[in-house]
Amino acid sequence: MKSVGIISEYNPFHNGHLYHAQQSKLQSQADVSIALMSGNFVMRGEPALFNKFIRTQMALSAVDLVVELPTIASLSSGDYFGEMAIKLADYLDVNTISFGSEHGNINALKEAAKQVLDLENSDAFKSKLKEGKSYPRIINELIQHQSTNDILQSPNNILSIGYLKGIQQFAPQIEAITIYRDTAQHRDQKIQHQQFASGSSIRQSIIHHHSDWENVVPEAIKSLYHSHFTTVEHAFPYIKHQLLTQRISTLKTIYTMSEGLENRLISMIKDAHSFKDLLTKVKTKRYTYTHIQRVLMNVLLNIQQCDIKHDISAARILGMNENGRAYLKYLKRHFPERHFITNINQSSSAYFSNEIKATHIYNLMSQQFDDDFNTPVIKI
Amino acid sequence: MKSVGIISEYNPFHNGHLYHAQQSKLQSQADVSIALMSGNFVMRGEPALFNKFIRTQMALSAVDLVVELPTIASLSSGDYFGEMAIKLADYLDVNTISFGSEHGNINALKEAAKQVLDLENSDAFKSKLKEGKSYPRIINELIQHQSTNDILQSPNNILSIGYLKGIQQFAPQIEAITIYRDTAQHRDQKIQHQQFASGSSIRQSIIHHHSDWENVVPEAIKSLYHSHFTTVEHAFPYIKHQLLTQRISTLKTIYTMSEGLENRLISMIKDAHSFKDLLTKVKTKRYTYTHIQRVLMNVLLNIQQCDIKHDISAARILGMNENGRAYLKYLKRHFPERHFITNINQSSSAYFSNEIKATHIYNLMSQQFDDDFNTPVIKI
Numbered sequence: 130m131k132s133v134g135i136i137s138e139y140n141p142f143h144n145g146h147l148y149h150a151q152q153s154k155l156q157s158q159a160d161v162s163i164a165l166m167s168g169n170f171v172m173r174g175e176p177a178l179f180n181k182f183i184r185t186q187m188a189l190s191a192v193d194l195v196v197e198l199p200t201i202a203s204l205s206s207g208d209y210f211g212e213m214a215i216k217l218a219d220y221l222d223v224n225t226i227s228f229g230s231e232h233g234n235i236n237a238l239k240e241a242a243k244q245v246l247d248l249e250n251s252d253a254f255k256s257k258l259k260e261g262k263s264y265p266r267i268i269n270e271l272i273q274h275q276s277t278n279d280i281l282q283s284p285n286n287i288l289s290i291g292y293l294k295g296i297q298q299f300a301p302q303i304e305a306i307t308i309y310r311d312t313a314q315h316r317d318q319k320i321q322h323q324q325f326a327s328g329s330s331i332r333q334s335i336i337h338h339h340s341d342w343e344n345v346v347p348e349a350i351k352s353l354y355h356s357h358f359t360t361v362e363h364a365f366p367y368i369k370h371q372l373l374t375q376r377i378s379t380l381k382t383i384y385t386m387s388e389g390l391e392n393r394l395i396s397m398i399k400d401a402h403s404f405k406d407l408l409t410k411v412k413t414k415r416y417t418y419t420h421i422q423r424v425l426m427n428v429l430l431n432i433q434q435c436d437i438k439h440d441i442s443a444a445r446i447l448g449m450n451e452n453g454r455a456y457l458k459y460l461k462r463h464f465p466e467r468h469f470i471t472n473i474n475q476s477s478s479a480y481f482s483n484e485i486k487a488t489h490i491y492n493l494m495s496q497q498f499d500d501d502f503n504t505p506v507i508k509i
Numbered sequence: 510m511k512s513v514g515i516i517s518e519y520n521p522f523h524n525g526h527l528y529h530a531q532q533s534k535l536q537s538q539a540d541v542s543i544a545l546m547s548g549n550f551v552m553r554g555e556p557a558l559f560n561k562f563i564r565t566q567m568a569l570s571a572v573d574l575v576v577e578l579p580t581i582a583s584l585s586s587g588d589y590f591g592e593m594a595i596k597l598a599d600y601l602d603v604n605t606i607s608f609g610s611e612h613g614n615i616n617a618l619k620e621a622a623k624q625v626l627d628l629e630n631s632d633a634f635k636s637k638l639k640e641g642k643s644y645p646r647i648i649n650e651l652i653q654h655q656s657t658n659d660i661l662q663s664p665n666n667i668l669s670i671g672y673l674k675g676i677q678q679f680a681p682q683i684e685a686i687t688i689y690r691d692t693a694q695h696r697d698q699k700i701q702h703q704q705f706a707s708g709s710s711i712r713q714s715i716i717h718h719h720s721d722w723e724n725v726v727p728e729a730i731k732s733l734y735h736s737h738f739t740t741v742e743h744a745f746p747y748i749k750h751q752l753l754t755q756r757i758s759t760l761k762t763i764y765t766m767s768e769g770l771e772n773r774l775i776s777m778i779k780d781a782h783s784f785k786d787l788l789t790k791v792k793t794k795r796y797t798y799t800h801i802q803r804v805l806m807n808v809l810l811n812i813q814q815c816d817i818k819h820d821i822s823a824a825r826i827l828g829m830n831e832n833g834r835a836y837l838k839y840l841k842r843h844f845p846e847r848h849f850i851t852n853i854n855q856s857s858s859a860y861f862s863n864e865i866k867a868t869h870i871y872n873l874m875s876q877q878f879d880d881d882f883n884t885p886v887i888k889i
Contacts, residue, residue, distance in 0.1 A: 366873060370747045373869045374811035379759075399869065431754035489753045489779065493746060 130459050133159035133306075134223035135192065136214045136292060138167040138203075140177050140332070141354060142187035143346050145229075145310075145325050150191035152308045153227035161456040162192040165217055166447070167203035168484050169491040170430070172210060174422025176359045176491055178332050182499050182507065183356045185448035189509045190350045194453030196221060197445040200483040201384065201436060204426050211291030212299065213441070219300040220441040220467060222460060226305050228292055231283035233309030238286065241277040242293035248272065285310055320345060336360060359495035361404040361422070364429050367494055368407075371428050372398040384432045385424050390416065394424075430487055443468035443480035448507035471506035478502075510839050513539035514603035515572065516594045516672060518547040518583075520557050520712070521734060522567035523726050525609075525690075525705050530571035532688045533607035541836040542572040545597055546827070547583035548864050549871040550810070552590060554802025556739045556871055558712050562879050562887065563736045565828035569889045570730045574833030576601060577825040580863040581764065581816060584806050591671030592679065593821070599680040600821040600847060602840060606685050608672055611663035613689030618666065621657040622673035628652065665690055700725060716740060739875035741784040741802070744809050747874055748787075751808050752778040764812045765804050770796065774804075810867055823848035823860035828887035851886035858882075 133153050139146055154162045166188060168181045177184060185195045202213035218226055232238055248254050248271050257267045272278050280286045289307060296303050320326040320334055326345040334342040335358060346354060372380070372394050380391040393411055401407035404425075411421055446469060449457060460469055470477045478485060478501075485501045492500060513533050519526055534542050546568060548561045557564060565575045582593035598606055612618055628634050628651050637647045652658050660666045669687060676683050700706040700714055706725040714722040715738060726734060752760070752774050760771040773791055781787035784805075791801055826849060829837060840849055850857045858865060858881075865881045872880060 367747070367750045369873055370750065370870065373866060373873065374809075376811075429754075431756075486753060490750065493749055493753065 130160045130456055131158065131225075132161045132163055132221070132223050132456065133157040133225045133227050134163045134165055134218040134221065135227055136198070136218075137164045137188070138171045138177070138328075139164070139184045139188050140167070140171050140173075140175075140328055141179055141184065141335070141346070142190070142350070143326060143328065143331055143342075145345075146188075147191045147347050148325075149227070149229055149308050153225075153306070156306050156308070157225040157227060157304075159225060161194065161452055163194045163196060163218075163221060163223060163453075163456070164188045164192040165196050165198050165214055165221075168197045168200055169487050170200060170203055170426055172203055172205070172423075173419055174204065174424070174426050175361050176364060176426075176495070178335065178358045178360070179353070179356050180359070180491060180495075180497060180499060181447060181488070182504050183353055185507050186509075187350050187353055189448050189450055189507065190347050192453075193450050194446065194456055195448040195507075197447050197481075197484060199438075199441075200430070200487045201432060201438070204423050204430075204432065205385070206420075206423070207288055207291035208294070209437075211288070211293075211295040212439070215292060215295030215300050215303065216439075216441045217444060218303060220444055222464065224304060226292055226296065226303055228285070228289050228305070228307055229310035230285045230289040230307045231310055232280055232286050232289070233307060235305055235307045237276065238280065238289050238307060239293055239305070241274075241280045241286075242290045242297060244272065244274060244277050245281075245290055246294050246297060357495065357497060359491065359497075361425075363494040364426070365404040365407070367490070368404070368425050368429050369398055369401065371431070375428075380428070382433045382435070383424065384427045384434050384436060385420070386427070387416065387420070387424070390421075390424060394428075430483075430490055432483070436483065443470055443477070445473075445481055445484065446471045446506055448509070450509050454508070473501040510540040510836055511538065511605075512541045512543055512601070512603050512836065513537040513605045513607050514543045514545055514598040514601065515607055516578070516598075517544045517568070518551045518557070518708075519544070519564045519568050520547070520551050520553075520555075520708055521559055521564060521715070521726070522570070522730070523706060523708065523711055523722075525725075526568075527571045527727050528705075529607070529609055529688050533605075533686070536686050536688070537605040537607060537684075539605060541574065541832055543574045543576060543598075543601060543603060543833075543836070544568045544572040545576050545578050545594055545601075548577045548580055549867050550580060550583055550806055552583055552585070552799075552803075554584065554799055554804075554806050555741050556744055556806075556875070558715065558738045558740070559733070559736050560739070560871060560875075560877060560879060561827060561868070562884050563733055565887050566889075567730050567733055569828050569830055569887065570727050572833075573830050574826065574836055575828040575887075577827050577861075577864060579818075579821075580810070580867045581812060581818070584803050584810075584812065585765070586800075586803070587667055587671035588674070589817075591668070591673075591675040592819070595672060595675030595680050595683065596819075596821045597824060598683060600824055602844065604684060606672055606676065606683055608665070608669050608685070608687055609690035610665045610669040610687045611690055612660055612666050612669070613687060615685055615687045617656065618660065618669050618687060619673055619685070621654075621660045621666075622670045622677060624652065624654065624657050625661075625670055626674050626677060737875065737877060739871065739877075741805075743874040744806070745784040745787070747870070748784070748805050748809050749778055749781065751811070755808075760808070762813045762815070763804065764807045764814050764816060765800070766807070767796065767800070767804070770801075770804060774808075810863075810870055812863065816863065823850055823857070825853075825861055825864065826851045826886055828889070830889050834888070853881040 135153055169177055171177050188195045199213055202210050320330045320341045331342045377391055397410040401410055488500050515533055549557055551557050568575045579593055582590050698710055700710045700721045711722045777790040868880050
């Protein structure tokens with residue numbers, strides 16, 4: 130069976146995602162589409178607006194199989210996120226990866242990825258890194274092609290480069306296709322288009338109990354968007370508690386914590402009265418909002434440097450339709466030594482300890498009760 | 510100036526405490542009375558019902574000076590609590606310590622304390638300890654006087670023994686007096702007496718918004734009992750978060766954590782929906798409720814074995830009346846090298862880091878805002 134993998138967060142799912150999924154299957158001519166989806170926490174450093182079980186149901190309106198990305202990858206920047214997503218795709222025997230990009234030309238993106246990868250392995254890069262220069266600055270100084278530099282200015286292009294680097298390094302047999310993504314639309318904070326809108330604008334609409342999100346999500350699954358939602362503010366009291374009680378030596382070992390940021394967080398937390406307030410207080414030129422948010426989610430989940438793994442030892446299936454189930458049978462037959470887990474129990478839980486922990490924390494802070502043990506794989 | 514020290518928690522202050530304070534000053538013939546009072550967390554392993562600033566105001570209706578006991582001592586069992594209370598009293602040049610007891614005869618209590626202390630230093634005791642026997646069991650096996658064994662059956666007698674052992678070891682110049690305390694009354698869960706009631710029964714009355722507590726607290730400070738109150742249930746979500754996220758190796762180092770209790774807590778926390786529910790699930794013959802509660806408060810505050818100190822390096826004055834202020838002047842004149850701190854600022858904060866942390870956590874979980882920095886010493 131020919132398969133296409135879509136690296137996704139669906140936070141929440143919208144018409145743009147539906148279009149992407151349809152185009153991906155069409156252009157790749159795949160028999161089955163697989164969403165490799167972030168669980169309860171997403172890459173922008175937030176709890177997902179809706180929990181992973183609800184987002185799985187949303188995703189199944191467009192794809193055949195939903196598989197959970199490792200939580201640590203979901204709370205990482207592009208490179209590690211890309212590496213783990215590609216390794217998971219490879220574990221699932223995915224033939225083609227399809228992603229959105231502002232550029233839209235896969236050959237140009239591939240060429241840019243190759244240049245960045247070569248650069249990272251060069252002596253010039255390594256010596257500049259030793260000088261203490263930041264990664265983006267070095268890339269900017271060393272990349273010789275203006276076209277590549279242009280590509281690196283857009284967020285989805287950068288993600289694409291991460292995936293393509295992952296493919297080149299860890300699974301060169303995987304093909305890649307890209308679907309053009311409108312930049313302006315992606316950055317919108319308000320819903321302006323009749324049919325398509327950015328994830329940000331949809332989240333804002335839902336959080337503020339407006340109704341304009343209704344036009345930009347698939348009609349058939351509209352009721353799911355009325356589910357209980359969770360924001361960074363639900364996480365704030367727990368993050369404050371952690372920052373007030375943890376030793377500085379422990380905070381230093383938190384995954385993605387930059388040198389010295391722990392001191393800044395400790396000094397700002399005492400008077401911070403909300404997540405947004407803390408972000409405003411901590412922000413400097415040195416740290417992006419996304420970076421600070423990711424660090425805070427890693428504080429919330431107590432994810433430490435030593436938790437980082439580079440292998441996929443099992444895949445968690447969150448949901449499937451008939452077609453997805455057929456593919457899962459195919460996988461189990463062809464890869465009997467691999468672990469494709471549809472239901473978490475005592476013996477399978479060891480593979481997903483971070484995901485189980487993340488769900489417990491997600492539920493604690495948002496007063497929800499669907500966890501990895503009591504929620505069976507979603508079948509439609 | 511002759512001074513009497515009262516080791517107290519005032520959780521909350523009631524007519525029994527008023528009577529004790531009056532009798533203490535009378536019987537000791539002291540010029541000044543000093544409450545050595547637990548801060549925002551108390552020995553039974555709970556947040557104090559009212560915060561330490563409110564309880565200071567309550568205490569000043571009966572005593573002249575209120576000084577905060579170290580938080581770690583307040584979350585410890587009798588021996589370390591007694592040691593630190595006596596050392597703090599010594600630091601404050603207290604002449605007489607006055608405590609309530611079910612026995613009421615200071616000489617019998619002193620004799621019992623001496624026997625227990627001798628026993629603890631004996632070879633027989635040490636070898637039985639090596640055999641793995643519990644402290645109460647060894648004492649029970651080795652104490653030869655039935656009268657001492659009888660004394661050790663009542664909670665306030667045991668506390669008294671702790672103070673008297675502290676005096677014998679660390680400040681033998683301090684005198685001790687005891688005021689008789691009615692046992693039955695102390696154990697009451699409901700308010701039954703017209704004028705006196707147990708702390709437990711008063712807390713229950715306040716928590717359930719009854720009004721029978723009004724008869725058993727001093728008329729002049731009644732309005733203070735309508736303040737915002739805090740219970741273990743306010744602490745529960747944060748304790749759950751800690752138990753879900755902390756590594757087992759970290760939980761093992763939590764102060765007062767008994768061997769293996771961390772495993773039991775971790776396995777029970779996932780399905781626990783309240784503090785009371787968690788206690789019921791975790792309780793076995795091996796652990797008393799108070800022990801489990803204290804462990805949970807140490808988890809909440811992330812107090813570790815290595816935080817334990819055995820010296821008093823400063824005293825925090827929470828409140829005073831005119832008489833207390835005169836005594837403070839006397840102390841500053843006679844002990845210029847000691848630190849008597851009325852207001853916390855950057856330089857004095859280092860002495861009280863645990864107390865400041867405890868207040869931040871107390872405020873976070875109960876949504877209060879009076880902290881150690883913004884609340885000046887209380888003067889009446």
